[in-house]
Amino acid sequence: MTSVEEIVREFQEADRQGMIDLLKDYSEDLPEVPERVLSLMDRDVNRVHECETPVFIWIEREDGAVTIFADVPGPYPTVRGLVSILVNAFSGLSPQEIESAPPDFISRLGLAQLLGTRRMWGISAVYSRIKSEVGKTEEVS
Amino acid sequence: MADYASPDVLVSTDWVEEHIDDPDIVIVESDEDILLYEIGHIRNSVKFDWQTELQDQLIRDYVSRENFEALLSEKGISNDHAVVFYGDRSNWWACYAFWTFKVLGHEKCLIMDGGRQKWVDEGREFVKEVPQRPKTDYKVSVVDESIRAFRDDVVEHINSGRPLVDVRSPKEYSGELLHMEAYPQEGALRGGHIPGAANVPWATAANEDGTFRSADELVEIYEKGQGLSKDQDVIAYCRIGERSSHTWFVLTYLLGFENVKNYDGSWTEWGNLVRAPIEK
Incomplete structure (x- = not known):
């Protein structure tokens, strides 16, 4: 797990190719969604419909700590990378910590220049989705 | 069965595999997803980013003549090279790069039918190694704006009752999609389409495997x-x-339409233009 500020810093310090490499690493590091969670996911309810790419999010909480599972198909590595940043930043935090994460987190990564604003809208939607749903998740027993 | 109007402009995945080391061609990958090239590409292919390389970064326009010359020289493409484009999403971005190259007067442009998806589906080789190509001295001889429409051309076009094809999804065409809450920035203050335009979503022209119909x-x-x-x-x-x-590519090269223009201002210009006529 890397903190929001650490992630922002690593992107801000990277040049253009460095950002592409970072995104690629995040994309490759997105954990596979376990079968147990895949079977619970509803392909409609858990889909982030604002994203043109199929992105499915499942949020759990255990002992107060949040785990985020995200399913993004391989042919969309950029979206996988962006979603993986969010999973990395927020898994293990409490719902309150996630809810109070800086609203400009995504824009501060400085990726709009690399990806264009059009590609950033979808990921902002995933960010909003995580923030708005995290308080509603129930403890896993 | 009829053949395409200009069949020579399409090459197959087999052909590309046979020509990977051909010094007369340069293979170009142009994707929507900027990481695809990094996770693996056709050996000897070079990457173009449609957004950061083919567009001007300050003014809403394509790359300038000078910057295009610098870009192609840097990437090792000469005026004589045949450039073979391929990319994700049924070659949508490959066609975009193709069109931009044509506007900037590059003569020999080809498309690999089926694009990246077909290459993947056929289990062909991908590499991560980026080719080191010797620099060239590329010169733009002519800028061909006859394939590009500007808003005044569109006004004239509708006034004289000539046809337009809106290739967006039916919901964008009807104007419904603009009201989606999550896309406040997606471009236009008004929804609908240019009066008289027919709606043929671009992907209608592609098969499931990414090849052209x-x-x-x-x-x-x-x-x-x-x-x-x-x-x-x-x-x-x-x-x-x-x-x-x-769609411009399909109409021009596959069906042989004589005069097709791509209106790159498109809905993000027209739907924001004061007093521009709109139909719903």
Whole structure:
């Protein structure tokens, strides 16, 4: 797990190719969604419909700590990378910590220049989705 | 079965595999997803980013003549090279790069039918190694804006009753999609389409495997289905001119329409233009 500020810093310090490499690493590091969670996911309810790419999010909480599972198909590595940043930043935090994460987190990564604003809208939607749903998740027993 | 109007402009995945080391060609990958090239590409292919390399970064326009010359020289493409484009999403971005190269006067442009998806599906080789190509001294000889429509051309076009093809999804065409809450920035203050435009979503021209539909099928879709004919002047548009470059390619090279223009201002210009006529 890397903190929001650490992630922002690593992107801000990277040049253009460095950002592409970072995104690629995040994309490759997105954990596979376990079968147990895949079977619970509803392909409609858990889909982030604002994203043109199929992105499915499942949020759990255990002992107060949040785990985020995200399913993004391989042919969309950029979206996988962006979603993986969010999973990395927020898994293990409490719902309150996630809810109070800086609203400009995504824009501060400085990726709009690399990806264009059009590609950033979808990921902002995933960010909003995580923030708005995290308080509603129930403890896993 | 009818053949495409300009079959030579399409090459197969087999052909590309045979020509990977051909010094007369340069393979170019142009994707929507900027990481695809990094996770693996056709050996000896070079990457172009449609957004950061083919567009001007300050003014809403394509890359300038000077910057295009510098870009191609840097990437090791000469005026004599045949450039073979391929990319994700049924070659949508490959067609966009193709169109941009044509505007900037590059002579020999080809498309690998089926694009990246077909190469993947056929289990062909991908590498991560980026080729080191010797620099060239590329010169733009002519900028061909006859394949590009500007808003004044569109006004004239509709006033004289000539056909337009809106290649966006039916919901964008009807104006419904603009009201989606999550896309406040997606471009236009008004929804709908340019008066008289037919709606043929761009992907209608592609098969499931990413290849283009057959000539017969394309005739069925555009000529019989929409009543378009080869001798008519046609303008294609979408939201920013990328999807419509795919349709521009299909009409021009596969069906042999004589005068097709891509309106790259598209809906993000027209839907924001004061007093521009709109139909819903």
